[in-house]
Amino acid sequence: MNNLAAVNEHVDLDAIDQGVIALLREDGRMPYRSIARELGVTEATVRARVKRLEESNTMRVVAVTDTQAAGFDLLLAVGVQVEGRAPEAVAQDLARIEEVFSVNVVVGTHDVEILVMARDPGSLKTLLADTLGSIPGVRRLTPALAIDVLKNQPDWVPFHDA
Template sequence: MNQMATDTALPDISLDDADAGIIAQLRADGRAPYRGMAKELGLTEATVRSRIKRLEESNVLRVVAVTDIDAAGYGLLLSIGVQVDGRSPEDVARDLAALPAVFSVNVVVGAQDIEVLVCARDAQDLYALTSEVLARVPGVARLTPALAVDVLKNQPDWVPFNTNTGNSFFAAGPDAGGSALDAVDRAIVLQLSHDARTSNRQIAAELGVAEGTVRTRIRRLETEGHIRLTAVTNIERFGDASLAYIFVEVSRSDRTQAVAKAMADIPELGFVGVMLGRSDVLGITMVRNTEHLADFIHRRISAIDGVRRTDSTLGVNFIKHDYRMARIVA
């Protein structure tokens, strides 16, 4: 996958056990205190602070707020394969990336030319998005959608940092209809989406509200599952890595949930959803190359009881990925 110019000057980096332990702590709680992490890992507080700073400055780690798409008023999540005709997939992908409802765009190889993830507020919004917006992008020949009806796993741990996250999540404005977040909530979340370790005092000063208000609202948003404060790591900083989309057809429809649960238990899969349309189940994972993908499918996916066949696409160029958005799963 391509890197930005700012990344190419950075040396390759490897994580030691201390780095891995710190990242694991921050994935569990993006606001974990330095002192608590140091005690848990057997390190000094100064070591924890310096290592987090090094990982951030090396463009390896970001600690952010991930917001649940349902809480933001988007009731529908779709994976859409895009076949292109008459234009380069990269050019079409950039046009798709400019659309606020599209939060992930990846040029791929396989049966499709582009894979996108989109969200919609309701069926009417979805129809307008697919038929009047996506389908009319020059070069889009065919859309093959799949609606996520049950997301069993969604862990945005390894993501590309070299893409434009844009402002898609908040494009509808602070009082978007159907959102469980009011204007103050959304302003707080926007601050946390840049750096989840920003202090309550700093956020309060920025927004002109009381520090206690910020503290109470963050606690409520986390408790109610509207946001998750977590660490994300940059797949671009660890050599060749690509996202693979694995579409699974089950042997019998009554086996769909069992297959999805078995896939969710596979650590390498970051996303698992029961789908309606293009496939019965979708799994997303990170692989090194096509050989790695084939081996993973044959050994881990096809071996699951109830899997009839699989289809897959392999990402070659991420154009956009807004890791601030996800379906938060308890």
Template sequence: MRAEAKGERRGRGKAQNGREAAEFETDDMDERIIAALRQNGRIANRDLARDMGVNEATVRTRLRRLEEANMLRVVAMRDLSAMGFEYLAPVGVQVKGRAATAVGEELARLERVITVNVAIGTHDLEIQVVSSSLAEMEELLTNVIAKIDGVERLFPSLALKVLKYNPEWAPL
């Protein structure tokens, strides 16, 4: 196996049919395209090509290759603060009497629950909840989430200030 060149990144994407794709390498140009799309997901291929000093066909081909390997997806992301969600709470959930996955699937259907992860460790599930007020957060935690069948105990925290949130790795 050859050593990776500087700036080259390896990954294994999933093909559109869900099967594992062949090993895929991104280079500096791919990373520059991705970085530009992080800044402006609506930039035209023509403008992106001009900014990068390449022709539009090169950008189009590379984007198609990244998308087909499921290494890149351009999506709209909500700005939670701009939408009025001033409170973010990471919550550990202990489950009893029901499969953690089943409880997690039910939690995932709640609009204000923005992430659900099955975990190993102290908590069976780790979730994130958003709300527009502390009263709404209290209602969600005590009268909605805590009442779901299988939820034994909640371990909520309240994010006072989000210092880093890296949306480039989401959604999964």
């Protein structure tokens, strides 16, 4: 099967698929043997299910960085007003910046909204004034510092029962 066909393939999830996904959500490095034992199936079955789920783009197992453990203590949502360039072009430039981890072209008060992380107030000042502010087309930045993060779920994806 070529990659294009795999991307467009719809996969109906049965109880085994859902069990594999649930266990890998708890521990993405869980051995297939342990998954098989938990679900009462063979290791070969688990291996085949994971392969099918990954090839159909139904599931991906990825590493997620703990941003605080990596030294980023400040989280900001930043609205970006654009002038003189297409918002998509400015968004592409913003997406190349290491501290920017989410970029969205939007309709509303701002043209682009980004989420950024900073290590400390000094690096935040440099990020806002020197890095973000120097991108051609950026007219105005409207930062909002997160003072209490109630939910940050980077592994969230819609998941419906079969």
